Amino acid sequence: MSSILFDVPGPRARARQRLYSVIASIGLAGLLALIGWRMYDTGQLAYDKWEPFVTPDYIVVLLLDGLLKTLQMAVLSIIFATVFGVIFGVGKLSEQGWLRWPCWAVVEFFRAVPLLLLIIFIFYSYGIGDGFGSYWSVVIGLTLYNGAVLAEVFRAGILAVPPGQAEAAYAIGMRKSQVMSIVLLPQAVKIMLPSIISQCVVALKDTSLGYAILAPGLTFVGKSIYTEFANQVPTAIVVAALYIVANLTLTGIATWVQRRYVGERKPLEVPMVGDAAAGGSQTGI
Amino acid sequence: MASIDDIVQDYGIVLRAFLLTIELFLVAGLASLVLGVLLAAARVGPIPVLAKAGTVYVAIFRNTPLLVVFIFVFIAMPRLGVNYPFFAKGCIALTVYTAAFVCEAFRSGINSVSLGQAEASRAVGLTFGQSMQHVVLPQALRAVVPPLASVMIALVKNTSIAAAFGLAEATSRMRFFTNNNADDRMLIFLTFAIGYVIIVELVSLGSHGLERRWRVAR
Numbered sequence: 001m002s003s004i005l006f007d008v009p010g011p012r013a014r015a016r017q018r019l020y021s022v023i024a025s026i027g028l029a030g031l032l033a034l035i036g037w038r039m040y041d042t043g044q045l046a047y048d049k050w051e052p053f054v055t056p057d058y059i060v061v062l063l064l065d066g067l068l069k070t071l072q073m074a075v076l077s078i079i080f081a082t083v084f085g086v087i088f089g090v091g092k093l094s095e096q097g098w099l100r101w102p103c104w105a106v107v108e109f110f111r112a113v114p115l116l117l118l119i120i121f122i123f124y125s126y127g128i129g130d131g132f133g134s135y136w137s138v139v140i141g142l143t144l145y146n147g148a149v150l151a152e153v154f155r156a157g158i159l160a161v162p163p164g165q166a167e168a169a170y171a172i173g174m175r176k177s178q179v180m181s182i183v184l185l186p187q188a189v190k191i192m193l194p195s196i197i198s199q200c201v202v203a204l205k206d207t208s209l210g211y212a213i214l215a216p217g218l219t220f221v222g223k224s225i226y227t228e229f230a231n232q233v234p235t236a237i238v239v240a241a242l243y244i245v246a247n248l249t250l251t252g253i254a255t256w257v258q259r260r261y262v263g264e265r266k267p268l269e270v271p272m273v274g275d276a277a278a279g280g281s282q283t284g285i
Numbered sequence: 286m287a288s289i290d291d292i293v294q295d296y297g298i299v300l301r302a303f304l305l306t307i308e309l310f311l312v313a314g315l316a317s318l319v320l321g322v323l324l325a326a327a328r329v330g331p332i333p334v335l336a337k338a339g340t341v342y343v344a345i346f347r348n349t350p351l352l353v354v355f356i357f358v359f360i361a362m363p364r365l366g367v368n369y370p371f372f373a374k375g376c377i378a379l380t381v382y383t384a385a386f387v388c389e390a391f392r393s394g395i396n397s398v399s400l401g402q403a404e405a406s407r408a409v410g411l412t413f414g415q416s417m418q419h420v421v422l423p424q425a426l427r428a429v430v431p432p433l434a435s436v437m438i439a440l441v442k443n444t445s446i447a448a449a450f451g452l453a454e455a456t457s458r459m460r461f462f463t464n465n466n467a468d469d470r471m472l473i474f475l476t477f478a479i480g481y482v483i484i485v486e487l488v489s490l491g492s493h494g495l496e497r498r499w500r501v502a503r
Contacts, residue, residue, distance in 0.1 A: 114445035208350035
């Protein structure tokens with residue numbers, strides 16, 4: 001095992017590493033034992049605290065009203081966000097200043113504003129009472145935020161297509177809209193797919209924000225379960241586990257797509273917010 | 286009925302709310318830098334157990350929504366007899382979540398330094414400490430700045446989740462104003478949104494300053 005930081009260890013280093021491994025293992029085991037003991041001590045491991053998660057009725061509620069609604073919200077908002085992103089991403093590349101600047105301002109604004117602030121504003125202004133309700137407040141908020149991020153992804157993806165492609169297309173007499181829709185966008189999609197899928201992970205995680213306005217989804221179902229059974233700890237563990245499984249599945253798909261369609265090239269660099277020129281990278285946070 | 290006039294009148298409330306947002310950001314930002322660097326060290330270090338533990342930590346916290354982390358810290362942990370003041374709990378939740386992303390930023394920074402650099406520094410006779418100090422870390426640190434800035438910008442925005450758990454920071458104050466108000470909701474929203482935009486731009490400017498200051502010919 002050679003790395004940038006250290007050489008292949010010799011016998012003395014190996015002995016030292018074994019010692020550290022043992023110490024670290026004991027430390028980690030101790031930490032886990034402490035958590036387990038605390039849970040046992042406060043009665044969190046009792047059967048009645050976990051009962052809803054082995055009762056078929058509650059499992060159905062958890063999966064249908066919780067996970068399915070959450071996935072639904074994420075999928076809907078990603079679909080809308082893709083449309084939003086294409087429009088504003090292409091708009092940001094326009095040669096017309098009157099089109100480019102408003103698109104730039106909209107994208108920057110929604111990327112810099114906290115999603116929860118946006119969702120709360122949408123809900124209390126348009127969603128509450130006779131409005132469209134908390135479900136759509138979350139979907140619209142997610143659409144605006146993820147759409148702005150995707151606009152940046154699309155712009156970077158289109159710019160990542162080798163310039164010779166557009167030049168060749170212009171040379172055989174295509175118009176600007178044809179160059180974009182026939183030549184650039186199809187090639188850009190291939191480059192962007194992993195970024196788009198990792199944005200899906202972000203959208204899926206952010207559906208949990210509906211908790212603040214009592215929108216349906218996993219966190220809402222979790223809340224009603226722990227108010228009924230007073231089993232906050234097990235519920236939090238189960239909800240987190242469901243999110244982790246869903247996200248790891250999506251990440252797995254992203255890795256597969258990356259390998260299948262993009263190959264070993266560098267992941268797309270998307271500039272961070274408040275940053276028009278210099279490169280940054282997407283973190284999926 | 287509140288209106289934009291109330292914000293103008295009670296601008297002290299708005300400023301205090303943003304002060305709390307900034308405090309959350311600074312405390313959680315520093316703490317997550319420390320925890321994130323430790324995690325990154327564990328992940329790239331030679332001890333397999335620690336590397337595995339670091340990987341598991343990052344996988345768990347990168348795939349759990351921050352809101353669920355908040356539920357853990359604010360609602361589940363008190364049931365285990367672990368309870369702290371609200372501000373501390375907010376910082377803990379933000380820190381353990383952000384540290385996973387800080388760790389990844391540092392790890393990718395260290396990995397971006399090519400193997401030949403360390404080999405060359407050993408070939409000219411530098412010790413491990415010297416090669417780290419003069420060759421590896423300076424390059425890694427420069428590569429870390431842009432992704433780390435993105436993480437910190439996300440942290441600024443993520444402090445808003447504390448609003449759902451009873452901390453009176455900016456987002457919770459906006460909810461307070463829009464709750465009572467029927468007319469100027471858009472203006473109130475824009476006031477708070479611009480506050481966030483300013484903080485985000487400051488972080489972004491800071492990272493550009495660092496990049497420029499540390500720029501070297503490569």
